[in-house]
Amino acid sequence: MTDHYDVIVIGGGPGGYVAAIRCAQLGLKTACIDNFRDKKGKGAPGGTCLNVGCIPSKALLDSSEHYEMARDGLGAHGVKVGELSFDLDTMLARKDKIVSDLTSGVTMLFKANKISYYNGHGTLHAERKVSVRDADGKTTAELSADHVILASGSAPMELPPVPFDHDTIVDSTGALAFESVPKRLGVIGAGVIGLELGSVWRRLGSQVVVLEALDTFLAAADDQVSREAARQFKRQGLEIRLGAKVTGAKVTKNGCVVSYESGGKNEELTVDKLIVAIGRRAFTDDLFDEGLGISTDKRGFIEIDENNRTGMDKVYAIGDVVPGPMLAHKASEEGVALAERIAGHPAHLDHNTVPWVIYTHPEIAWVGKTERELKDDGVPVATGQFSFAATGRAKAMNESGGFVKIVAHKETDRILGVHIIGPRASELIAEAVLAMEYHASAEDLARTIHAHPTLSEAVHEAALAVGKRAIHKAN
Ligand code: FAD
Ligand code: AMP
Numbered sequence: 001m002t003d004h005y006d007v008i009v010i011g012g013g014p015g016g017y018v019a020a021i022r023c024a025q026l027g028l029k030t031a032c033i034d035n036f037r038d039k040k041g042k043g044a045p046g047g048t049c050l051n052v053g054c055i056p057s058k059a060l061l062d063s064s065e066h067y068e069m070a071r072d073g074l075g076a077h078g079v080k081v082g083e084l085s086f087d088l089d090t091m092l093a094r095k096d097k098i099v100s101d102l103t104s105g106v107t108m109l110f111k112a113n114k115i116s117y118y119n120g121h122g123t124l125h126a127e128r129k130v131s132v133r134d135a136d137g138k139t140t141a142e143l144s145a146d147h148v149i150l151a152s153g154s155a156p157m158e159l160p161p162v163p164f165d166h167d168t169i170v171d172s173t174g175a176l177a178f179e180s181v182p183k184r185l186g187v188i189g190a191g192v193i194g195l196e197l198g199s200v201w202r203r204l205g206s207q208v209v210v211l212e213a214l215d216t217f218l219a220a221a222d223d224q225v226s227r228e229a230a231r232q233f234k235r236q237g238l239e240i241r242l243g244a245k246v247t248g249a250k251v252t253k254n255g256c257v258v259s260y261e262s263g264g265k266n267e268e269l270t271v272d273k274l275i276v277a278i279g280r281r282a283f284t285d286d287l288f289d290e291g292l293g294i295s296t297d298k299r300g301f302i303e304i305d306e307n308n309r310t311g312m313d314k315v316y317a318i319g320d321v322v323p324g325p326m327l328a329h330k331a332s333e334e335g336v337a338l339a340e341r342i343a344g345h346p347a348h349l350d351h352n353t354v355p356w357v358i359y360t361h362p363e364i365a366w367v368g369k370t371e372r373e374l375k376d377d378g379v380p381v382a383t384g385q386f387s388f389a390a391t392g393r394a395k396a397m398n399e400s401g402g403f404v405k406i407v408a409h410k411e412t413d414r415i416l417g418v419h420i421i422g423p424r425a426s427e428l429i430a431e432a433v434l435a436m437e438y439h440a441s442a443e444d445l446a447r448t449i450h451a452h453p454t455l456s457e458a459v460h461e462a463a464l465a466v467g468k469r470a471i472h473k474a475n
Helices: 016-025 047-052 054-077 088-112 192-203 223-236 328-342 371-376 392-397 425-437 442-446 456-466
Strands: 003-010 030-034 116-119 121-124 129-133 139-150 154-156 184-188 207-211 239-241 244-252 255-262 265-271 273-276 280-282 315-317 356-358 363-368 381-387 403-409 415-422
Touching (some): 088 116, 192 207, 192 273, 207 265, 223 363, 223 403, 403 442, 415 456, 425 442
Parallel strands (some): 030 116, 184 207, 184 273
Antiparallel strands (some): 121 129, 129 139, 154 280, 403 415
């Protein structure tokens, strides 16, 4: 017997589970199929983000930041700490508990919204029939739907000459669960994931070397932000070797010997653990039958139109499995907009206002275009910059590194990009996103009252600085 739904969502990450909830809220009979299981074999919806991505990484970033703060930061506040140590097992158990609380929360939300949750692997067939299989490959359900959403997410990319052994050479999932702090840690890739995980283990005592193939550090960020980040990371002891293209790795008795090319020379680095963080690939393994009209591009992402439609009628795709930034909030918002369109409502998502955040210390966040991108496009710009060092609150926190930079159109004053490096940049960027959503000018932000003393005053002053009238700096 085939159960029929208005909507079946394959994949229960922040794209899929959020799309399913919004579909159900709009009165559609919805099913969500997700194959993630926890260590005990229990279904754990929430995808990469909740299980092995955003959440566990932030749990460890927070714990390790507290430790580093107690070790190196509290003295400046006059707080004396006796002998300091940490218990890695407790840190890891705390992280695991947060993950299981949140994945159970998604299961509860499925129930509350009357969404049928199937734990297993879903495959789409002709006529929008969907089969669900368990870990042994046995078919456990045969379903069909009027609409199908593919939200199968992504998986870590492997570097062919450096295959994972999931012990010494690990992906991000392995790096969230080291049983002890590696003395020497190598990270391949100075992207968001490499920098965040490198920071966690550096704070806990590892000597970390990040090998990055490109000559430019954080190429997607504003130039001044990436320069400041490189300076701060160097000061912290996070060694980043640019122009270092990894070509192989051999696990020996004395550690893992990583070979890389740099400046035309062959170099080696010996480490105890190696994290490969060279990016993620769209995950489409056994997701749909051939010949359905669904195509993937040369990087493996499912091809869609501006309304997330694939080449098969009433079959859509969202999140990491389609082109665009691989970010949880982008996946969720695509899911919400798509659910609304399926239910017959108008919905639109502005991909230009997707915020980016790197949760290192200091945090880095941006939205919109960089000054360089705009100049390359021939757009006339005016910029305003303000350092946290000149805000009372950042000083009180002893967190005065970094700045806010606003890039506006020189003639219309419309805000085109906001770039922040500094304390709580991840939270401060929300104001910039809202401003850009409302097509605000720098003047609009400049005339908005910001509470004193707060970090948000740096955003306010940067907006004032666009018009060369910041109060707390010489313009
Ligand atoms: P996923 O979260 O990957 O979910 C897809 C789900 O579908 C998975 O559970 C998968 O097992 C399941 N699935 C796949 N195929 C099938 C199938 N055929 N049948 C059934 N189930 C299937 N993003 C941020 O925005 N902020 C962060 O701080 C952040 N930190 C990160 C840290 C790390 C270490 C990593 C690895 C990623 C991080 N990301 C972060 C990225 C974020 O996790 C992804 O962008 C997000 O999870 C994408 O959501 P999704 O729903 O598209 O896919
Ligand atoms: P991201 O795509 O943001 O996750 O970052 C991945 C980073 O890994 C990019 O900056 C790549 O340039 C880098 N990278 C990819 N392959 C290699 C390699 N063989 N050696 C060193 N760095 C690499």
